[in-house]
Amino acid sequence: MVKTLTRLGIATAATAAFATGAALPAQAQSAFGTATSTTTGKAAGTAGLDAAKALATSRIDGRLETLHALQLAVNDDSRLTASDRSALSTLISGDISGLTSLRGKVGGESTVSAVRADETTMVDQYRVYLLVVPKVHLTNAFDIESAVDSTLQKVHDELAARLAKEPGGGTATEKSQLADLQTQLQNAQQAESGKVSTLLAIQPGPDANAIHSALSPLTTAAKNARADLRKARDDAKALHDELK
Amino acid sequence: MRRATGNAVAAVVALLGTVVLTGVLAGCRAQSTAAQPASAVTSSADATAAAVSGAGAPAATGTANAGVDSDLSSVDGQLAGLDSALAQATQSPSDGG
Numbered sequence: 289m290v291k292t293l294t295r296l297g298i299a300t301a302a303t304a305a306f307a308t309g310a311a312l313p314a315q316a317q318s319a320f321g322t323a324t325s326t327t328t329g330k331a332a333g334t335a336g337l338d339a340a341k342a343l344a345t346s347r348i349d350g351r352l353e354t355l356h357a358l359q360l361a362v363n364d365d366s367r368l369t370a371s372d373r374s375a376l377s378t379l380i381s382g383d384i385s386g387l388t389s390l391r392g393k394v395g396g397e398s399t400v401s402a403v404r405a406d407e408t409t410m411v412d413q414y415r416v417y418l419l420v421v422p423k424v425h426l427t428n429a430f431d432i433e434s435a436v437d438s439t440l441q442k443v444h445d446e447l448a449a450r451l452a453k454e455p456g457g458g459t460a461t462e463k464s465q466l467a468d469l470q471t472q473l474q475n476a477q478q479a480e481s482g483k484v485s486t487l488l489a490i491q492p493g494p495d496a497n498a499i500h501s502a503l504s505p506l507t508t509a510a511k512n513a514r515a516d517l518r519k520a521r522d523d524a525k526a527l528h529d530e531l532k
Numbered sequence: 533m534r535r536a537t538g539n540a541v542a543a544v545v546a547l548l549g550t551v552v553l554t555g556v557l558a559g560c561r562a563q564s565t566a567a568q569p570a571s572a573v574t575s576s577a578d579a580t581a582a583a584v585s586g587a588g589a590p591a592a593t594g595t596a597n598a599g600v601d602s603d604l605s606s607v608d609g610q611l612a613g614l615d616s617a618l619a620q621a622t623q624s625p626s627d628g629g
Contacts, residue, residue: 347627367613411628418629425621432614436607443603446596496629507622514614521607528600 340403348391351416415492429510443524465527472520479513
């Protein structure tokens with residue numbers, strides 16, 4: 289699964305690079321078409337429309353590729369909960385359907401301005417790169433953290449049972465390590481609590497900054513939970529080594 | 533002649549008795565095994581294995597150690613997956629978002 293998602297990251301980056309690279313010659317072509325349209329008339333205008341359609345179509349295709357890769361990753365990921373997998377699958381399928389329709393609409397447009405409007409729709413109504421990609425990966429992160437919580441709680445309970453059998457219930461250091469393990473686990477659970485539902489509720493729209501602001505605290509929470517879980521893991525390892 | 537017949541009858545009766553007794557014992561054993569819950573069968577096997585390996589408290593501790601080792605190893609793998617997921621979640625959006 290890690291490999292699948294890593295491949296997905298590479299595919300996303302490659303798609304973005306392609307889209308960015310494709311934009312430059314298309315823009316140049318568009319400018320060229322505008323300049324010549326004053327001298328060659330209708331033929332140059334058609335060339336400009338075709339170039340606009342080609343660029344818009346390639347941008348939509350980049351998003352569709354990313355969505356298909358995300359769909360595979362979501363289906364393949366055993367660590368996602370069933371409800372999260374279902375929610376993400378529904379989101380991705382809906383976006384694939386909508387963008388495929390939009391792709392057909394772009395092909396039938398008769399003016400450059402209509403194509404530009406379709407591109408605005410492509411970005412604002414879907415937010416594939418800004419929102420859908422982070423939604424999938426952050427949901428995955430929170431679900432992994434939840435699984436780590438369970439595993440480390442099991443380790444905590446096992447170590448607590450063994451410490452209880454030590455004379456005096458273990459040394460002061462051992463008791464402190466066990467207590468900190470539980471504290472770090474609680475901190476992680478608190479950081480994760482309710483975040484997936486908040487994340488999945490964020491909607492696409494024209495305000496990119498608002499989306500970024502909504503995502504930012506969730507990313508911070510996931511990173512904080514990871515730091516807590518690393519500390520809990522370190523406590524567990526240290527205590528386990530002492531009790532061996 | 534009468535004595536020979538008597539001996540033959542006694543031998544047949546003894547043989548029949550042995551067959552019947554063997555059948556009854558086999559039936560009882562089968563019934564006993566079938567009536568035993570799966571967990572009890574497993575416990576019995578575990579008990580036998582423990583006895584063979586000379587197990588007791590030290591073996592139980594060894595098993596617990598192995599369990600914690602395995603869980604901590606699993607956590608390390610999960611944390612590596614978590615790093616990957618977070619890295620991909622925070623990559624810069626492109627192409628207008």
